[in-house]
Amino acid sequence: MGDLYALDFDGVICDSCGESSLSAVKAAKVRWPALFNGVDSTLESWVLDQMRIVRPVVETGYENLLLVRLLLEMRVPSMRKSSVVEGLTVEGILERWSELKPVIMEQWGENRDGLIDLFGKVRDEWMDQDLETWIGANRLYPGVGDALKFSSSTVYIVTTKQNRFADALLRELAGVTIPPERIFGLGSGPKVEVLKQIQKKHQGYKLHFLEDRLATLKNVIKEPELDGWNLYLGDWGYNTQKEREEAARISRIQSLQLSDFSEKLK
Incomplete structure (x- = not known):
């Protein structure tokens, strides 16, 4: 047969790590605009670099949004709204993501379906406006x-x-x-x-x-x-x-x- x-x-x-990380940053800016008031291009680049390291924990795309916010809270103490961030490292995320994820979602008042919808919508808008660049962010x-x-x-x-x-x-x-x-x-x-x-x-x-x-x-x-x-x-x-x-x-x-x-x- x-x-x-x-x-x-x-x-x-x-x-797709480049595209999913960029889409997650775009979506995070929509979801938590105040969070990005103090984020300059250097900090954004640092987040994108770290996203490649923590990518193995992602099972479904919306988790990229959570990781973007978590990395920002780790780097900038004044942004912290989550109790798990103190002393957390990138290695800690790799080791403990399954237990961290429900805690941060609850503390941030987020739900899975809402984040999935937003992540899909941001990608659709990027594709509609500039398909070539969206495709180019993947390989x-x-x-x-x-x-x-x-x-x-x-x-x-x-x-x-x-x-x-x-x-x-x-x-x-x-x-x-x-x-x-x-x-x-x-x-x-x-x-x-x-x-x-x-x-x-x-x-x-x-x-x-x-x-x-x-x-x-x-x-x-x-x-x-x-x-x-x-x-x-x-x-x-x-x-x-x-x-x-x-x-x-x-x-x-x-x-x-x-x-x-x-x-x-x-």
Whole structure:
């Protein structure tokens, strides 16, 4: 029957960190305008640099907004509205994000749906006003565009990015159109449930799932129904050395390099 690849998008196909960080700063200025009164270009550049370091903790795009504000509160004591900031470091964010996130959201009076809507709206406005610059703030990882274009495998995209953004980037950067029914984006439900749907539809295929988030792969391992999937951690994506070392100790997960992936997909 052939091979089927379910691919994460950000951190596997596309290095979107530049765009998502810039969009998060734009959205944060809309959400918390007073916060940015004292923010000059030097401080903004520092935030954007730090965003690349903390990017591995992001599961869904709206979290970028929270990270922008948290970094500003860490750097500028007078902005602080959160009790967790005292003594917090970038390493601390990487280690403790899952416990920090609900605390800061409560202390700032934020909710997930509102931030998701705002983040999507800011991106849509940027795309409408200047598509070229929006596209240019993203980049495909080397070789991935050709691998997708010439792949003889069946390819699905399974991402927490909103479908319209993944679709636009595939078309503009890779020259690839993936049918909409093969793009499972934000709102499609947990990735483990998406994989179950895909395998039901494609019985007899050799199944491969490639992610850059170790936590997601560990969730798949917990589901006996998904035992038939070959699991890969992309070591070029948004993960840490510590996570890559942990993955190497899990027999079910294969660590993959970018060149190996492009070769596999072709």
